[in-house]
Amino acid sequence: MTRVGLVGAGVIGLSTALCIKLQHPNIHLTILAERFLDATTSDGAGGLFRPDDRFVPGVEKNVLK
Numbered sequence: 001m002t003r004v005g006l007v008g009a010g011v012i013g014l015s016t017a018l019c020i021k022l023q024h025p026n027i028h029l030t031i032l033a034e035r036f037l038d039a040t041t042s043d044g045a046g047g048l049f050r051p052d053d054r055f056v057p058g059v060e061k062n063v064l065k
Contacts, residue, residue, distance in 0.1 A: 002027050009033035 002024070006017050009031055017031055 003030070004028070005030045005032055007032050009036050 004020060004027055006013055006020070006029060008016075010033075013031065013033070017029055020027060020029060
């Protein structure tokens, strides 16, 4: 069995873990992080990002709400 260690449990780390598992369902995946859940900044930052007209030029403001 192939074993993979992934460092980071933020938005990027968990998204990467999901992609690995979807492409290789039989792999043994271990996620390593100093802290998990609300003790990290990514826990809130990943869920609070909301694009607006500063990030999506050319799109009307009412479409981005």
